[in-house]
Amino acid sequence: MTSADRSPAAETASTADIAELISRLDLPARVRLLTGGTTFTLAPEPVIGLGELRMSDGPTGVRGLKFAGGRQVALFPNATLLASAWSEDTAAEVGAMLAEEALAQEIHVVLGPTINLHRTALGGRLFEAYSEDPLLTGKLAAAYVRGMQGLGVAACLKHLVANESETDRNTVNSVVDEATLRELYLLPFEIAQADADAWSMMAAYNDINGVAATEQNHIVNEVVKGEWGYSGVIMSDWFATKTAAQAANGGLDLVMPGPDGPWGEALVAAVRDGRVAESVVDDHLTRVLRLAGRVGALGELRSYPADLPTPGSATRREQMTRLAAGGMTVLINRDEALPLSSLATVALIGRHAVETITMGGGSATVNPPYQVSAAQGLRELMGGSVTVTDGVEVRTRAVPARGGFLTDPVTGAPGVRFTLRDADGAVIEERLEAGATTLVGIDDEFDQVVITLDVEAVITGDGPIELGAIGVGSWTLQAGDQDISFTLRATGSIGEEMLAPPVQVETATVTAGSTLRGTVRLPRQTAITTDVQDGEDILVGGAVLGVVARPAPRPAADVIADAVAAARDAEVAVVVVGLTEEQETESVDKSTLALPGEQDAMVSAVAAAASRTVVVVNAATPILMPWLDEVDAVLWVGLPGQEAGHAIAAALLGVIEPAGRLVTTFPAADGASPAWAVEPVDGDLVYTEGTFIGYRGHWAQLAAPPAFWLGHGLGYGSWEYGEAALVPGQDTAVRVPVTNTSARPSREVVQLYFAPAETDQPVRLVGWQAVDVEPGAAADVTVTADARLWRRWDTENSGWTALSGTGELLVARGLGDVRARVTLQG
Structure with a gap:
């Protein structure tokens, strides 16, 4: 990459220059620039030389301008795994890599890093955030920002602030005293701002002490912009802004997404009737234009390099494997059970071995070029000395078809063919979706409204299967001589149709080669709203729609018996267990740290039969380990990204030392931590533990000793x-x-x-x-x-x-x- 490509072509405009540009715009034009132009962009304004400014979600990869179904991009190890390296150099390298991924798509702002703290291990979104400690989080975030912004791509610190859980996240009021806010939850933002000058921050969904995060005069105006002297943009989380005058006066600079929202004419009116000073609007726009100048979207627009690594390139494969394996953490290692000998016979066991979880759910998901399972990675490194045995069921909620179980009837490629139709039945678009899901609504740029979708695929498996659908609408599905129909409804809460869509499955008997056909009719579509009017279903913004098809689950006892038999025949049993995006996702918190399904029983049964047992934990956050004294070694591998299997294999065999240290204290039991509850009471979630979260509270004996402390890790x-x-x-x-x-x-x-x-x-x-x-x-x-x-x-x-x-x-x-x-x- 040349030096000309490494930073914006235009110099950042001075405050005086920006003031002159603003003077060319009337009030409505100024206000228009303070709301997004689309879901992930800000509209251009040729009068002042402002180009389109493009944003993307980015916790584990730069997804691009589409929420789902976009281009293939690199899938990074998750934040807790990267943070486990305890390395500012690693964080800076990741920031630069993400900047390259952004530049390849002409993205100006990456919406990350997430620097909320791990207050309670039940938090569903902890996998996106670094740690429970404010210093560790802040220093890593600052390094990430330096790496990213050094290439002229803006980072966005999120979510400001006290946003540590997902339950009732749009309405919860986080009750936090001022000392706790300052010493703990604001500190990572302060460090990242002071040490790296992050060019943007994002206000959260929740209230803090009775005031919405998007209206927080005290936190935003008095602390961040006042005491810290912050010069960047404070934008809203998507759909978080509820008011015009209160939010504008509270320091919010930018409402996302657009083009609609609560500002527009309402904010113009608030200025004209004196509720908001015109100087407030000008300050917000000054910050937005400053950001545009910093990233090369104002004046002479920046150029983009053409020689960046592709998501599946050898460069990315090396980086992703090294970063993931290096952050993996050895929790116990009795009698040097690890690293494995390359000559040993290994029984690799578990659903997570064959369907390794590589990323969390929600806005952190991306469309990677590939995902390597632990089974694939270990077989490639050890060859025929590895046998693979599937494990017990790990989900309570069905997921879209995967692994080529459904294929396109036209091309034979893995996936489902979706045909989008309007009210007259005319075809709007055909899509082949390898992931068996598609997003309708939020990313569409059609003149017509999508009313129905036809689905078609070929089923490659035999026998009893689970067949069903995901997403709001009235469904009919037909496979062989099996016909099923049902209607799936959402509650109408913002984002449910995309982040936690409803699902229903039935058991059907089919033969390989059968064609699956179906139709889904969508609810009435309206503008983004939280209301359900007259009892009628309303599609809120956009909806994820998917087809479920997979072999029907077997009884757990039969699966465990197979695992035990495999373990007896090998020198080492490697059991891969963990969580899924049901537990580690945006919009949902956990209710327990226990592994889902019968995974604990499977580990104990294997340990009783095997000569030596190694457990690999495929989860981003703490779990309970009732079998800890029964096994020889435990390797925590997080959510390792697209190179998951290669990284796990490299760590198990010591090709790369798993030198990680924990970034979160692992409680010994449910409830055995200083902060636990995520359920608000009468709308309030009270941070009664103050600054004594995690290891701080355990050290003060406010909770029982943990299973593992923050900072624990044995390496080799x-x-x-x-x-x-x-x-x-x-x-x-x-x-x-x-x-x-x-x-x-x-x-x-x-x-x-x-x-x-x-x-x-x-x-x-x-x-x-x-x-x-x-x-x-x-x-x-x-x-x-x-x-x-x-x-x-x-x-x-x-x-x-x-x-x-x-x-x-x-x-x-x-x-x-x-x-x-x-x-x-x-």
Whole structure:
């Protein structure tokens, strides 16, 4: 990539230049530019040289301008897995890679990173966010922003703020005291803004202390734009804005999506009748135009490189495998069960082995060029010494057909052919969807309204199958001599038709080669609304529609018996278990940390039969492990992206060291954490634990000891720590020698925590430093504490005050393995 391609062609316009541009526009034209032009764009304005500004969701890949069914793009490991490297270099590399993915699609703004904290392990969207710790989250976010914006693509910090769960997310009121907001939930935003100057932020769906996040004068105007001096854009989450004057006065700069929304004529009227000052509109537009200038959409429009890696290129394959494997975390490893010998016979067991989960659900989903399962990856690395056995059912909710179970009757390619028709039955468009789903409404650019869709596919499997459909509408399906029909309805809540569409299945007996045909008639379509009028179904914005077809599930006892038989015949049983997008998704929280289905029973049965058992956990967030004492090793692999199977295999065999450290504390039982509930009471979700979330609360004995602490991870090395001491002349920097006592090169992450003497202040991570050390070698490691963790918020005086400095510095491999202590006298 040339230097000319690395940044916008135009220099960022000065405030005076922007003011002159704004003066050319009348009030309605100014206001029009403060609402999106389409779902993911801002409209151009030739009068001032403003080009179309394009945005894309981006937590695990830059999806592009379509919510579903768009172009193929690289699928990255999820945020918790990337964060588990505890590496700012890794975060910066990921930011730059995502910028390249954006540039390939001429995208100006990537909607990420997500930097809400892991307050409770039940949060459904935690897989998008880095960690439970504000310093770790903020420093990684800043590095990601630097990597991305260094190539002239804007990052967007989200979601501002106290947005740690999904239950009733459009209406919940997060009740958080000011000290907790400042010291914990705002801190990652403060760090990323101060250290990297992120060019945009996104206001959340929820209320904070009774005021909508999109109307938060205190947080947005007083803190972010005032105290922090933030010069960027604050945009709404999609459909989050409810008001005109209140939101504009509250500091919101940009309403998304468009072209419709609550501003427009209503905001013009609010200015003209004096409820909103015209200077407020001009400030919002100044920020939007500044953003456009920064990304090359104002004045001389930027050029785009033509030599970027493609999503399935060798470059991306190497990057994705290395990043995923390097963040994987060894939780236990008795008698060096890992890494596996390449000569061992291995029984690979589990539904997640054959259908490895590579990404979470909701707006983080992308259309990758391929997804490698654990079975494929391990077979490629170990050959015929691996047998593969399917596992127990892991879902309660049916998913679209996959793996070529349905194929196109025209081309024979995997997928379903959808024919979109208008009210007269005329064909609007034909689509072949490899994922057996299609999105109607939000991404369409048709003159006609889609009323019905015909579906057609060839069924490649025999025997009893589950057959059904996903998505709102009246369905009829026919396969062989089987006919089924039903109507699926949504509640009318915003986004349900896309994020959690209704589903229904029945069991049918078919033969391979049978043709599946069907039709779905959609509800009446209206503009985006949350109302259901006169009892009539209304399609809210857009709908995901899909066809379910797969072999009918077998009894769990039969599946477990097959797994046990396979385990007995191998030297090592590798059981892959985990969660799915039912638990790890936007719009839904978990109700338990237990594995779904009979996975725990399967692990225990295999462990009782196998000579050696390794469990691979394919989940982004904590799970319960009742079988922990029965198995020899546990490798946590997160949601590893498109190279999942190759990365898992590389980690299991030690081709790449799984040197990750946990970014979230794993509770030992449901409810055994300082913060747990996600269900609001009378609309309020009260953060009663204050700043004592996760490891902070466990250390203060506000909850039982966890199964694994934040920062835990064994890698494949073993370590001796020498005496730790303060660096001369510095009272917040510690030097400690570390020695790799293993026979393998390994990476260590030396963590520094501060336990203040103040009893109302929690222990907190204040710094870390990673080091790579050869076998038998030693390294002196210096860790310097971040000054922003050496303060507290004085509520009475509304300002920061320094901590006393009295207490202990803890040098640790996670707080469950403290290696040295340094007393501070203040």
